[in-house]
Amino acid sequence: MGFLTAFVSAFFPQDLLTFKGKPLLSKWKIKFRQVQAVCIPSIHLHMTAATMQVSQQDFEKAQEQVKLLKKDPGNETKLKLYALFKQATEGPCNSPKPGMLDFVKKAKWDAWNSLGNLSQDNARQKYTELVSSLVSAESADLKTDASPEETRHGDYETILVTTKSSITKIMFNRPEKKNAISHKMYREIMKALEEAGKDDSTIAVITGNGDYYSSGNDLNNFANIQPSEMEKMAKDGAVLLKEFVGHFIDFPKPLIAVVNGPAVGICVTLLGLCDIVYASDRATFHSPFSELGQSPEGCSSYLFPKIMGLARANEILLFNKKLTAAEACAWGLVTEVFPDSTFQKEVWARLEAYASLPKNSLAVSKQLLRGMEKEKLHAVNSKECEVLQERWLSDECMNAIVSFFQKKAKL
Numbered sequence: 106m107g108f109l110t111a112f113v114s115a116f117f118p119q120d121l122l123t124f125k126g127k128p129l130l131s132k133w134k135i136k137f138r139q140v141q142a143v144c145i146p147s148i149h150l151h152m153t154a155a156t157m158q159v160s161q162q163d164f165e166k167a168q169e170q171v172k173l174l175k176k177d178p179g180n181e182t183k184l185k186l187y188a189l190f191k192q193a194t195e196g197p198c199n200s201p202k203p204g205m206l207d208f209v210k211k212a213k214w215d216a217w218n219s220l221g222n223l224s225q226d227n228a229r230q231k232y233t234e235l236v237s238s239l240v241s242a243e244s245a246d247l248k249t250d251a252s253p254e255e256t257r258h259g260d261y262e263t264i265l266v267t268t269k270s271s272i273t274k275i276m277f278n279r280p281e282k283k284n285a286i287s288h289k290m291y292r293e294i295m296k297a298l299e300e301a302g303k304d305d306s307t308i309a310v311i312t313g314n315g316d317y318y319s320s321g322n323d324l325n326n327f328a329n330i331q332p333s334e335m336e337k338m339a340k341d342g343a344v345l346l347k348e349f350v351g352h353f354i355d356f357p358k359p360l361i362a363v364v365n366g367p368a369v370g371i372c373v374t375l376l377g378l379c380d381i382v383y384a385s386d387r388a389t390f391h392s393p394f395s396e397l398g399q400s401p402e403g404c405s406s407y408l409f410p411k412i413m414g415l416a417r418a419n420e421i422l423l424f425n426k427k428l429t430a431a432e433a434c435a436w437g438l439v440t441e442v443f444p445d446s447t448f449q450k451e452v453w454a455r456l457e458a459y460a461s462l463p464k465n466s467l468a469v470s471k472q473l474l475r476g477m478e479k480e481k482l483h484a485v486n487s488k489e490c491e492v493l494q495e496r497w498l499s500d501e502c503m504n505a506i507v508s509f510f511q512k513k514a515k516l
């Protein structure tokens with residue numbers, strides 16, 4: 106016999122467990138909440154404005170809500186509910202006191218009788234308030250229970266943003282385009298970073314959906330531009346890029362890159378602004394700026410020489426050297442490399458442990474590590490964007506982009 110069955114059988118006499126004259130015990134005996142439905146007579150009342158108004162409708166709604174409670178509220182509360190219900194529907198207790206040995210009936214009688222001359226209106230109100238507090242407590246519990254679940258944010262088209270276990274994950278989500286970053290995606294990433302900076306998460310993660318981390322700037326951002334619009338395109342591009350990189354410079358919490366596959370262009374350079382970079386051993390790192398007639402961005406012209414030394418930075422940023430994950434780790438761009446087969450499992454277990462550390466301590470420590478450099482980084486960002494704006498108008502750059510689309514057309 107389950108707890109509620111026992112409670113119902115003990116606390117509600119057989120005569121109460123009837124509906125329209127038919128015995129309901131066999132069908133209904135299991136759930137306390139259902140007993141309340143059996144006990145509902147039809148009441149028509151009007152509250153005056155003297156007390157907080159509880160309408161008949163509210164009272165009936167409360168009776169329905171009791172039926173939906175998932176957790177047993179405990180004997181004491183159930184006795185209170187019973188007493189208030191009887192008082193509300195029948196008025197003060199005037200039935201004879203049960204014998205001392207009839208414990209259950211006596212407990213119920215005592216509860217009802219203890220309400221004395223409480224008016225039916227007040228009893229209805231107290232019943233409704235009690236139910237409302239039980240419902241609120243239960244939904245708060247459910248929210249707490251649900252906290253380890255993943256919550257999805259916003260109405261994004263090009264990225265997926267979720268929070269789980271104090272980690273906000275921003276995932277590039279154009280796998281069919283190798284997660285190339287379109288104009289819309291630049292804007293959505295900025296919005297997601299702004300939100301992640303303010304939300305309850307402890308750390309934020311950037312990663313890619315599919316086989317690529319990201320193939321960098323979407324070269325379509327430069328396609329189909331009329332000659333008369335070239336200057337505007339370059340100017341607007343520089344403004345957008347400056348703002349975009351600025352969001353990484355100013356991000357207030359630890360920012361982790363989970364590089365699930367190859368990374369190209371701006372998605373490589375931005376790694377210098379991330380606080381930790383974990384890579385799958387399938388990942389490669391390629392910044393083909395000179396091949397594209399362009400120049401470095403993402404503060405890499407300043408941070409890469411600091412991270413790996415000028416000679417190595419030159420190989421990547423001037424001569425398009427594509428690094429394996431192991432090389433990128435040896436050169437200090439990547440923190441740690443994991444076998445692809447266990448990458449996700451190992452990385453997320455590690456990050457969950459990190460995200461349980463005190464949030465504010467992590468944030469202030471990040472500021473100490475990065476804060477002094479911020480002004481410098483913004484200046485570098487401005488300069489890089491200025492140079493790129495010119496590069497985008499160069500023949501070298503235009504030819505490289507035309508060549509990319511021609512190769513595609515031939516395929």
Ligand SMILES: CCCCCC/C=C/C(=O)SCCNC(=O)CCNC(=O)[C@H](O)C(C)(C)COP(=O)(O)OP(=O)(O)OC[C@H]1O[C@@H](n2cnc3c(N)ncnc32)[C@H](O)[C@@H]1OP(=O)(O)O
Nearest residue numbers: 281282283285320321322323324325342345346369370371
């Ligand atoms: C506001 C402006 C800010 C600018 C900031 C400055 C940023 C600079 C950079 O990021 S420079 C780097 C730019 N990226 C590239 O040069 C990479 C170009 N792509 C490739 O070389 C290849 O696609 C690849 C090596 C990434 C992958 O090759 P492969 O495995 O053979 O796949 P596909 O080429 O067939 O690609 C599948 C599909 O995706 C499209 N695509 C891939 N990358 C890009 C891209 N960067 N831009 C646009 N489209 C891209 C590709 O065209 C295919 O599309 P399709 O199926 O043909 O429609």
